[in-house]
Amino acid sequence: MQIDYAAVAPELVLTGALCIVLVVDLVLPDNRKGLIMPVSLLGVAGTLLALLALAGDPTRTTLGGMFVVDSFAVTLKILFCVAALLTLAMSYDYLRKEGIHQGEFYFLLLCSLLGMLTIASSRDLLPIFVSLELVSVPAFVLAGLQKIDVKSNEAALKFFLFSILSTAVMLFGMSLIYGITGTTNLAEIAVRLAATPVLRSIAVLSVFFVVVGFGFKISAFPFQWWVPDTYEGSPVPVAAFLSVASKTAGFVGLLQIMFIAFHGLADVWRPFIAAVAILTMTFGNLVALTQRHIVRLLAYSSIGQAGYILLPLAVVNVNGGSVNHEAFAASIAYLLIYAFMEMGAFSVAVAYGREGGYFIDDYAGLGYRAPGLAVVMTVFLFSLAGIPPLAGWAAKLFIFRAVIDGHEYWLAVAMAVNTVIALFYYAKVVRRMFFEPAGDGPLGVKVPLLLQATIAVSTVMVLLVGILPDLAAHLARMSTLV
């Protein structure tokens, strides 16, 4: 079999980089471990360059149709690399202050990133499964990296148990699909499912199993229990990485399977997905109202956001067409925008948390003590709430339009109600920061340079996409998948 090395170049560059990181960690003496950070940063930057070289090329297919590089794959791979760069910049000072081993952290982060890159190109059940595990397994270790912290242990155990259980269920579903269709290629599965209507009930059952498996990764309702605990217990940059990159990887896998392989059964799974999406956003937003820890608040808010991203799947048409295309583009656009607002909010939590604490009460009067930090936090929270002219508003608009185009008006109503509920807890934090007297927290927070860069990039993206929403919409529509 001929391998198109140009198509897999970014993955090869990253594999090389993570091997180098591992070796550099081995040879460096303990007091110079900080040098691993620039090495990893260069590795991801090199991957990004290799990706940019692929952008705009015609679609490349290799490894027997399993690995496809089209504009969809390239767009999402660039997003994953940017998210990894932001996480690297966010974690450098955090790791040094918390005394977490740096070499392991960066190596595991790059391994997880490699899985994300391959899942965006996978068009077959086998590489989707392998990539998903490559994303998750290093993340278990990252969550439990603070070895003597019992909360970190607990975070890792909960994450691990939920993850492997959902993987087992998903694999059983995949094996049934293979049994019915005799293939693992996504496009081929769609063709053969349409040709054999006899085994429809088993096909529906296996779709259900696969959705359960992905439901865990994207923290959809009844599989979201691990999310707040894992985010709170693990190092905060890891929580940011999980909530942005790992969740996006889950969505990429789910969207590909549902839109390419299973859209023929859409009339069966559509109501189910609609119910899951509504329950997910309602649960996330209602429980977030009661939270007092900023990371848990962001965790529940990210569950609510997952509900919005899932919503366009509930209007998928059996026969394909423009409704599917719009729905797909809306979900992808939301993922692109969500990454920056979530990353931004987490980086402010990291910047303030070390000196000020992680409880929402600790944010009282931040507007007087550290006005800059308070203002950018407000930008990210209001963007997550969907207030114009910030990026989150555009993202919600895309979803809203896709749902209306699919003539599912009650879904649009449910989403609007949820947006209002969500506004309460985002506004609660903002009120704490600006309308309450400054407590005894630190005056003027010193933010390390790299963290400043993360916050600046996220802010610029949130404002820019908010003013020019077509940027994200255009990128999302480039996808030729559906």
Added chain:
Amino acid sequence: MPVAWVLILSSFLFSVGIYGVLARRNAVLVLMSIELMLNAANINFVVFNLLLHSISYIGQVFALFIITIAAAELGVGLAIVILIFRNRSTVSIDEVSLMKW
């Protein structure tokens, strides 16, 4: 070999695994139950490949990948369980509940 037998066997294994995950409180036993569920999928893949008389061996290759990845994953999982045992002298998943809601 009728396909029904295979499906009964794999579904039985899968159900035993699910029962074990829900009923067992010892983290190591939960891991073993999950292993049963993974093996149910393995049996399906291998047998379906055989029955389909397919020219490709993707089903068997899939089973090999599952075996390998499950081994790696359980290695990490056991490491986490040992870590918890060291810090808290228990492997009961009911007692690992510092964080709720």
